[in-house]
Amino acid sequence: MSLWIINGSVWDKAASGLVKQHIRIEDGKIAELASGETAPDTGSAEVIDAEGKLVSAGFIDMHVHLRDPGFEYKEDIATGTRSAAKGGFTTIACMPNTRPVTDTPETIKYILDKNAKEGVVRVLPYAAISKNQLGRELTDFAALKAAGTIGFTDDGVGVQSAQMMKDAMALAKSLDMPVIAHCEDNTLVEGLFVSEGKFSSENGLKGIPNESEAIHVGRDILLAEATGVHYHVCHVSTEQSVRLIRLGKQIGVNVTAEVCPHHLVLSDEDIPGFDANWKMNPPLRTPRDVAAVIEALEDGTIDMIVTDHAPHSAEEKARGMQLAPFGIVGFETAFPLLYTQFVKTGKWTLGFLLDRMTADPARVFKLETGRLAAGAPADLTIVDLGSERTVDPATFASRSNNTPFGGWKLQGWPVATIVNGAVVWSEQA
Numbered sequence: 001m002s003l004w005i006i007n008g009s010v011w012d013k014a015a016s017g018l019v020k021q022h023i024r025i026e027d028g029k030i031a032e033l034a035s036g037e038t039a040p041d042t043g044s045a046e047v048i049d050a051e052g053k054l055v056s057a058g059f060i061d062m063h064v065h066l067r068d069p070g071f072e073y074k075e076d077i078a079t080g081t082r083s084a085a086k087g088g089f090t091t092i093a094c095m096p097n098t099r100p101v102t103d104t105p106e107t108i109k110y111i112l113d114k115n116a117k118e119g120v121v122r123v124l125p126y127a128a129i130s131k132n133q134l135g136r137e138l139t140d141f142a143a144l145k146a147a148g149t150i151g152f153t154d155d156g157v158g159v160q161s162a163q164m165m166k167d168a169m170a171l172a173k174s175l176d177m178p179v180i181a182h183c184e185d186n187t188l189v190e191g192l193f194v195s196e197g198k199f200s201s202e203n204g205l206k207g208i209p210n211e212s213e214a215i216h217v218g219r220d221i222l223l224a225e226a227t228g229v230h231y232h233v234c235h236v237s238t239e240q241s242v243r244l245i246r247l248g249k250q251i252g253v254n255v256t257a258e259v260c261p262h263h264l265v266l267s268d269e270d271i272p273g274f275d276a277n278w279k280m281n282p283p284l285r286t287p288r289d290v291a292a293v294i295e296a297l298e299d300g301t302i303d304m305i306v307t308d309h310a311p312h313s314a315e316e317k318a319r320g321m322q323l324a325p326f327g328i329v330g331f332e333t334a335f336p337l338l339y340t341q342f343v344k345t346g347k348w349t350l351g352f353l354l355d356r357m358t359a360d361p362a363r364v365f366k367l368e369t370g371r372l373a374a375g376a377p378a379d380l381t382i383v384d385l386g387s388e389r390t391v392d393p394a395t396f397a398s399r400s401n402n403t404p405f406g407g408w409k410l411q412g413w414p415v416a417t418i419v420n421g422a423v424v425w426s427e428q429a
């Protein structure tokens, strides 16, 4: 079982540019990387000619919602992993706010088994911190670790009790597992659905204040310092959170963080009106916050980009901004959106963007994937950097199409995705 991907362009760090490379894959692993203008003799191997295309390590998304089990009308493991593959993602980590909540070894096993049968990318499940994500009683961390979870989080809700968070961190630390936190103080956000800013004031709404996120970030960094756990902050969206994470890193706390494409690209001032495709948690913040999270990603305070792919049905999103659930889909627009907004404009190198979507999540979560190197798993993404297309949510592979980016003209679309040496999605197929 031999496959050559010939004539592709890969990002070369030393040269800070693209160089031609030919990649041989054997038995699901990268066997050889050959440079040079002409392709090597490929013998009887299967060949993909990636002439004129970018070849990258497959993208990694450490924060996604697959909605399976329980909310299959929004997404399931089959549709969610296809949507991921179409966006160039080869590894995704799924959040536990399913029904039942992913709080038992049985549900972890259900996800892993179903993905083995119906999924097309690697799925790494998170387990809940608290039973039913109610913040009352810790789950069985040791049993969940044994079942294959990669970390503990109550994403969807914040852990309100500091004592519970401290206990969770101490237990996770004893098992050498990370705690991943959705940071939100419920007492500051009740009933609110957009951030405090121009949109809220112009529409006479009380807005979600930045402190609702940052209070948890600050609290949890102190608790991470006390317990020594690896603490990872979900979807950072405020200037204040960035300041606290930066300080935590400076004083040696084991804190890492992620940011979503929409928080890098959109502010509350872009919200066109009462349209629930612009409603997500955390909400779109002020332009000042957007500048702060961009700067934090650039200086390493924020380690990686995640989509927080959060599918909801058209019917749910049609309930209006106040009643609709929070969340937007993210897999199928993430790379072209960021490539168009930050690389095409000259703000970032292509290598910078790729690292935040491959090597950095792999480093933080100790994954084998995320690099193009001999011996590494053959997870690759091929992208046509020159292709330009208008986002059409009706064409998404996801079961849902709740996105604010419909109609955006973007460049840099994935054309093929390879997991473990097998093509799991390609534009032609």
Ligand SMILES: NC(=O)N[C@@H](CC(=O)O)C(=O)O
Pocket (backbone or CB within 6 Å): 065, 097, 155, 156, 157, 182, 279, 280, 281, 282, 308, 310, 311, 325, 326, 327, 328
């Ligand atoms: N991000 C969202 O707006 N929604 C997520 C929950 C979450 O990530 O907190 C969801 O599950 O729908």
Ligand SMILES: [Zn+2]
Pocket (backbone or CB within 6 Å): 155, 156, 157, 182, 183, 234, 235, 281, 282
């Ligand atoms: Zn969250």
Ligand SMILES: [Zn+2]
Pocket (backbone or CB within 6 Å): 063, 064, 065, 095, 155, 156, 308, 310
């Ligand atoms: Zn989430």
